[in-house]
Amino acid sequence: MKKNPNKQILELSEEFLYPKSIIERFLKRYKKRAIKILKAIKTPSEIYTIRTNTLKISPKNLIEKLKKLGIKAKQHKTLPEAVLLPRKGPSRIPLLKKKVTIDKFASESVLCGSDLYVPGVKKFDKFKQGDKVTILSETQIPIAIGLATKDYKELGNIKKGIVLENVKSLYSIPNLKKSYFYDEGLFYNQSLPSILTSHILNPQKDEIIVDLCAGIGGKTTHIAQLMKNQGQIIAIDRSRNKIKKLNKNSNRMGIKNISSKIGDAKLLLPEFTNSADRVLIDPPCSALGVRPKLYETKTEQDIISSAKYQKYFIHIALKIVKPSGIIVYSTCTLSPEENELNIKYMVEKFGCKIIKPNIIIGSPGELTDKDIKYNFLQRFYPDLHKTSGFFIAKLEAPK
Secondary structure (H helix, E strand, O other), rough: OOOOOOHHHHHHHHHHHHHHHHHHHHHHHHOOOHHHHHHOOOOOOOOOEEEEOOOOOOHHHHHHHHHHHOOEEEEEOOOOOOOEOOOOOOOOOOOOOOOEEEEEHHHHOOOOOOOOHHHHHEEEEEOOOOOEEEEEEOOOOEEEEEOOOOHHHHHHHOOOOOEEEEEEEEOOOOHHHHHHHOOOOEEEOOOOHHHHHHHHHHOOOOOEEEEEOOEEEHHHHHHHHHHHOOOEEEEEEOOOHHHHHHHHHHOOOOOOOOOEEEEHHHHHHHOOOOEEEEEOOOOOOOOOOOOOOOOOOOOOHHHHHHHHHHHHHHHHHHHEEEEEEEEEEEEEOOHHHHOOOHHHHHHHHHHEOOOOOOOOOOOOOOOOOEOHHHHHOOEEOOOOOOOOOEEEEEOOOOO
């Protein structure tokens, strides 16, 4: 007897804590595989990577340093600066007498081993410094045991800092931000598809590169690394806080060829019109591929709104890039509206040409069209590639 599709959508919505519209979308697109994807997204990526800062150290020497800390790491076969770290878990988290409930953002870091910072606390029992406390997500899932660094009374008077040190988490990933070689700028925490994105951009030492949605500088600093600290990178983001973090990361890693700007991407016009050799667009998206994710609040409307907003950055990129220059477009989501259909828009409306990437380790694009080379696009799936869901496209601008 065939299962009622509406009943299945409701059951999966309740099980995974997703809006019914997103569950329906996944089932239509991925059929039985949808459940595997949803299960994978609830957990951290099986492949956890850091990026070696080759401006300061070789991957081999970084791996040796990790070995001295008791961490078994190995170099990726295709992306040499990518170092793979072990992920352990899931572990059983006991329910102790004292508990702290934290928000979604904090939960998805704490369950991987991160400490709990004050802003993430939602509700708490009375605890004293030195107490062990069970850390719960908003959905009341035990995700970690924390050691209190403060008395609960202090929480009303402080806005930042660590409140619970993570002593046992649902999943365990080495917390290298506490190591001395993080401060020395020897590496950057970055996912495998993100590392691949900068390689596909393939920046050259004497070029002008624009990163339109630079964020805290993950891809920006990698681009600088690939350019061997030469050429010029213009990195722009609307968030003052993100640019502040980008500058801090650049300084930590010894990078000198990034010029950062706070503001809307259109501020680069008219100064940089037709001046960039290559442009990276990694725009805000619905983030349906991000891992780990304890529950989802995004809706169909969020996907539509994101796809529309992404076209804004596409328009600006095409004004900034030189004729026949290179544009790389990437997202951490799974919806075709934000991925293949935006690439189709660039091809049909502006005459861009999809280019076969220099490195292929993902799956081809989902759509089929005899006039558009979707097989040159790359997708990463949580269930197949053991990474977050991700999309990368490389295009040549019109002449």
